[in-house]
Amino acid sequence: MARRPTIRDVAREAGFSVTTVDRALNGRARVREATMQRIIEAAHAVGYHARGLLQQNMSSSAPPMRLGFLLIKQQQEFYKILSREIEAAVARRTDIRGKAVIRYVTSQAPDDFAEAIRELGASCDAVGAGAVNHQKLAEAVGDLRAEGVPVFSMFNDFAQGLRRNYIGMNNVKVGRTAAWILSNTIRGPGKVAIFVGGNRWHGHDLREVGFRAYLREAAQGIHVLDPLINLETRQLTYEATMDLVGRHPDLAGIYVAGGGMEGAIAALRELHEAPKIRLVVNELTVETRAAMADGYVTMVICTPIADVCRDLVELMIRAVLDGDDGLSGQHFLDPMLVVPEML
Known part of the structure; x- marks a missing residue:
């Protein structure tokens, strides 16, 4: 029978004395937060049976916070x-x-976004939102800031100068990355198309900027068509892709800069028994993974979701505890690039 882990095992793993671990476990004296955190991690690592008590001792003195x-x-x-x-x-x-308080908006109307952000701000200490760019959103964020509630923009950088931080990928670089893979996999001259969600998604505009800039600089012979707006919906993307291929027989590549990529995949499968057009999309899902395995998707650019959430929560907590320093910034994370050989 395996030996049950003891306080000594926890102390050895954490690099502290048995006395320090005993104080943390029994609450006989105050232990620094960083020390307590290391001890909790060590207890989890060795499978110590009383690790829940350590967590409780630490949490009992921690401030409540609604995010x-x-x-x-x-x-x-x-x-x-x-x-x-x-x-x-x-x-x-x-x-x-x-406590994480998660709400959803069912439309992309600025009024709906602004109302939802105000409602969250009325009951939460900080707010993180993925929302459109519009003056009504900026007003809502400015009002919350005046009330001491910091707002963070996720993935799409809205309310610049008023929100506390933007967190997500550098969208210009994401667009350049999509252009790079298309320019290096398309053989010979041809046309490429780009789908964007709409003009209220500033992040999509930046991806288009990066996409066009790279192809203009580095890919002679590749012509970028006017952008197509798909409202990030599958059906619009499907219909537009079918029309696009019909009107441009020399179409060589497509980049879907936001959502709706399932429609492009479905159209290309229907039009071509074997893959002919290079397709770059966002996020690895069941459908994009299957399309990549079949050759219809050339590369997937993925948001590092776990890292975004970890860093966003850290930024929100620090903003609540430290107060408004009058500064706003950007926190970029590198995308994860997935190609067929990685599946």
């Missing part, structure tokens, strides 16, 4: 994963008694 998150497209796989990672990131924090 609000505003998302869209509740049924999409990406946002289902995102919501789970947000809850996990908040639950992992032992320096607060945190």
